[in-house]
Amino acid sequence: MIGFAPRVYAISMQWSDQAIILGIRRHGESSVIAEVMTSGHGRHLGLVRGGRSRSMQPVLQPGNSVEVTWRARLDEHLGEFRVEPMQLRAARLMEAAISVYGIQALGALLRLLPERDPHPHLYEALAVIVDHLQDPADAGELFVRFELAVLNDLGFGLDLSECAATGRRDELVYVSPxxxxxxxxxxxxxxxxxxxxxxxxxxxxxxxxxxxxxxxAFRLTAHFLNRHVYEPRGIDASSARDGFVQATLKAFREAPKSAPQIVPPVG
Incomplete structure (x- = not known):
């Protein structure tokens, strides 16, 4: 009886999405592993072959908006990214301490969420913030609202709409710790x-x-991030957050600006 070897079919997973670069790390001689926040696929990692080339290095900088196409044989694999530039902000973001610390602190917040877990509202909020990181008042308020949104998505949302004791919606000046x-x-x-x-x-x-x-506001969000996230997980808050807070408050005193018209969703 003649035996036949089973036929093996290659399975390929692929999707394309808009994304913002959060960071990269070297991989081999010429490649990098890029970490991005996508619109529909959450925080995602992928290998970029030739990512250390002269043409790709300016594209793969934190804060830049890109279009990524991810491919892998199986969904659980690291996979590869093909990256196309959309909006390159990195050079501008490197000009001020607020934006340098800010993009690092935003990435650290997103790493608190499970990888590949979609959070489209956080992607939209991130896109707004990175366009305002050089303006102290805008950056500070937007960042606080982003922290509140992350807390909410982690299951620890704050209820700031009415008094816990009386149900009043006015004269709200405290938050229960x-x-x-x-x-x-x-x-x-x-x-x-x-x-x-x-x-x-x-x-x-x-x-x-x-x-x-x-x-x-910075003290408020720090309290609940420490209480519900950092201390239970046994991790420290990102040092970039401290740098961002200090730089923002210093610049805010020197050049106060009006609040932005668009703010990230909290819910």
Missing amino acids: KSGRAVSSDAGAPYAERMLALPAFLSGSRNAADHDGLAA
Whole structure:
């Protein structure tokens, strides 16, 4: 009886998507592994052959918008990226400490989420922020809202819409450090020393963030990121965040600007 070898079919996975470069690392002599945030496929890694070439290095810089085509035999494989430039921002982003630290801190936040888990609203928010990173007031407010959105997607969203004790939607000036819910001035007054400040620009007010409000917002999001994410996972917050906060507040004092018209979604 004659035996026949089974026929093996090559299975190929492929998709194309818009993406923003988060970072790269060397791989072999001439290639790199690129980390990107995509519109429909979440944070994704892929091998870029020839990524260290003179023509590709300017494209594969953090903050640049590109179109990527990913291919692999199986979905769980690393796969390869073909990268086409769309909007190259990196040279401009390297001009100021705010934007240098900012793009690094944004990447660190996105790494808290599972790889390849789609978060299209975070991609859209990231695209807005990278276009405003050189403006202190815009960058600071947008970054805080991005942190709130990441917390929400991790399952630790803050409820800043009404008072936890009374249901009031006005005079919201505190946040409970345990529940993450807003508290009105009257209800929170007896516990003021234990409360976190709720900046007006996060409580439904149309006012732009001022320096003190922005500093309070950074403390607010840092508290809940530490409480719910960094401490339970046994990891430290990105040092880039500290650099971004310090550079933003310093520049904000020197050149305050109005709030942006477009803000990332929080929900």
